[in-house]
Amino acid sequence: MEKIAIIDMGSNSIRYVSLQIADNKAYSFLNQEKEAIRLGHGLSQTGRLSEEGMERAMTCLHVYKHMMKVSNIHTCLAVATAAVRNAQNGLEFLKRINDETGIQMNVITGEREAYLGYLGVANTIAQKDCLIFDLGGASVEMTLVHNGEAQHSISIPIGAVTLTEKFSLQGNYEESKLTDCLKYIHKKLTAIEWIKNVDVPLIGIGGTARNFAKMDQKATNYEFPKIHNYIVPYKNFSSLYKEILSRTAAARKKIPGLSSDRADLIVSGAAVIQTLFTVAGSDEMIVSGCGLREGLFFEYYTKKHYMDMLRVDDILDFSIHNFIGTMSSGYNEAHSAQVALITDMLFDQLKELHGFDDRKRRLLHTAAQLHDIGKIINFYNHARHSAFMIAHAPLYGLTQKEQIICGFIAGFHHGINRKTLRAYRYATMCTAEEWSMIRKLSTLLALAEASDLTYEQLVTDIKATITKNVVVLVLTTTPDATYNAVEYEMKQLEKQFKKEFGSSLLLVWK
Numbered sequence: 001m002e003k004i005a006i007i008d009m010g011s012n013s014i015r016y017v018s019l020q021i022a023d024n025k026a027y028s029f030l031n032q033e034k035e036a037i038r039l040g041h042g043l044s045q046t047g048r049l050s051e052e053g054m055e056r057a058m059t060c061l062h063v064y065k066h067m068m069k070v071s072n073i074h075t076c077l078a079v080a081t082a083a084v085r086n087a088q089n090g091l092e093f094l095k096r097i098n099d100e101t102g103i104q105m106n107v108i109t110g111e112r113e114a115y116l117g118y119l120g121v122a123n124t125i126a127q128k129d130c131l132i133f134d135l136g137g138a139s140v141e142m143t144l145v146h147n148g149e150a151q152h153s154i155s156i157p158i159g160a161v162t163l164t165e166k167f168s169l170q171g172n173y174e175e176s177k178l179t180d181c182l183k184y185i186h187k188k189l190t191a192i193e194w195i196k197n198v199d200v201p202l203i204g205i206g207g208t209a210r211n212f213a214k215m216d217q218k219a220t221n222y223e224f225p226k227i228h229n230y231i232v233p234y235k236n237f238s239s240l241y242k243e244i245l246s247r248t249a250a251a252r253k254k255i256p257g258l259s260s261d262r263a264d265l266i267v268s269g270a271a272v273i274q275t276l277f278t279v280a281g282s283d284e285m286i287v288s289g290c291g292l293r294e295g296l297f298f299e300y301y302t303k304k305h306y307m308d309m310l311r312v313d314d315i316l317d318f319s320i321h322n323f324i325g326t327m328s329s330g331y332n333e334a335h336s337a338q339v340a341l342i343t344d345m346l347f348d349q350l351k352e353l354h355g356f357d358d359r360k361r362r363l364l365h366t367a368a369q370l371h372d373i374g375k376i377i378n379f380y381n382h383a384r385h386s387a388f389m390i391a392h393a394p395l396y397g398l399t400q401k402e403q404i405i406c407g408f409i410a411g412f413h414h415g416i417n418r419k420t421l422r423a424y425r426y427a428t429m430c431t432a433e434e435w436s437m438i439r440k441l442s443t444l445l446a447l448a449e450a451s452d453l454t455y456e457q458l459v460t461d462i463k464a465t466i467t468k469n470v471v472v473l474v475l476t477t478t479p480d481a482t483y484n485a486v487e488y489e490m491k492q493l494e495k496q497f498k499k500e501f502g503s504s505l506l507l508v509w510k
Helices: 051-070 082-086 090-101 110-122 160-167 175-190 207-219 234-246 266-280 292-304 315-326 333-349 358-370 382-392 400-411 418-423 432-451 484-491 494-501
Strands: 002-009 013-021 027-036 075-080 105-107 130-135 140-146 149-156 202-205 230-233 284-287 459-466 470-477 504-509
Touching: 002 051, 002 292, 013 051, 013 292, 027 051, 027 315, 051 090, 075 082, 075 292, 082 090, 082 110, 090 105, 110 130, 110 140, 110 149, 110 202, 110 292, 130 207, 130 266, 160 175, 160 266, 175 266, 202 207, 202 266, 207 230, 207 234, 207 266, 207 284, 230 234, 234 266, 234 284, 315 358, 333 358, 333 432, 333 459, 358 382, 358 400, 358 432, 382 400, 400 432, 432 484, 432 494, 484 504, 494 504
Parallel strands: 002 075, 075 105, 130 202, 202 284, 470 504
Antiparallel strands: 002 013, 013 027, 130 140, 140 149, 230 284, 459 470
16 A cells, blocks of 8 residues: 655645555545645736745645645655746745755646646546646646647746736726736737647636636536536636626626635636637637646556556546445455446347447446445445446546446446436436436346346356347356356346337347
């Protein structure tokens, strides 16, 4: 077991996270803290970090040092970004941090900051082509990604704090000041040739992007309270942007979803994103809850465990196995692997009947791998616990809707019933067509679960013959297998199968 801490000291906030890496290489988060220290406040006028900001930072760092001590954490990855990088007294402050706390904090370049943000996104969002931006207090880092690889990166000194101060956009600002700010941002961004009209989704890292996700969720009554991988269409962003500009400083604080400590910076931050939308020609912003800190972790983790790449090829498969690994003491991995194998066989053999594409196959496979995860909470009603856990688990490579659908599929692995259906909090988020697909896929999962009732992995192959009214499944078993109990359990699903697929089910054992 290894524990590490990560500290990210930015221009507006300081963040601390701690993680553990188990002997089976599964990692999990232990703790996280965040404080708005406004370290970059006044930097654009004086060129120096303020005494007040440094004191706020030191208070937090002493707390973090204590947390590491009591948690027995000896490895700390600590970085400082634009505020310290640009300040005349930045290096002097880093020395003070090391002298007083023993924390070895390194100032990183804008290019490295952009790269770490890219690693954090590339390992948690399955978007092959995009423009990543990390909007902080004193700078914005941008990376253009093509086919999963970083093509271009840059850091430019326009951030929410510095722009707010430069153009006096806090409080009830003057319209002419905002106009000047927008012209300034536009000039900076259009000077970067490789972001013009790229026509790819934006992926936003940082507090401003997260706040727009929260505001949009409130405005659209979005039921699922998760920020990572949430998509804000440009028309929604534009509507929120106009609302922000139309309100007084006091009224802005009352916008649902907008954090009170972000209300004075939201105008300048929104101006940067609005200009990015225009210059890049993007029609949506995907909001990432992962960025620099996760990038630091993945860089450390992959090197530590001798992985060939810093970017995981299949982030969904990787995150599923990591999730299972964090709970492996209470999870039967052999059973889940067998059920996943059988669901794949059923899906493939019955494709003529259901007509679903390979993406739906992936959703079913994911649900099958995790269908029993709810047993960690309570064996009884574990299918319902599994549905909730899958929907909220740190799984990457799925959209939010797909993750919820995986949870629903797993939730019915003991069969569909109306009582369980009514219990799902997010049931209204799926269309009638999606629910039809969920019921069909969950029926296949239920059959696969029943086929391994005895946890013996006795079914080795399945061949299907499909006629107009009957589906014949020929199941091959291990030599001398006793399949009576399994057959009985699978037969209990014949009625459900006929209801969902319109055909009778006949089982033949071989």
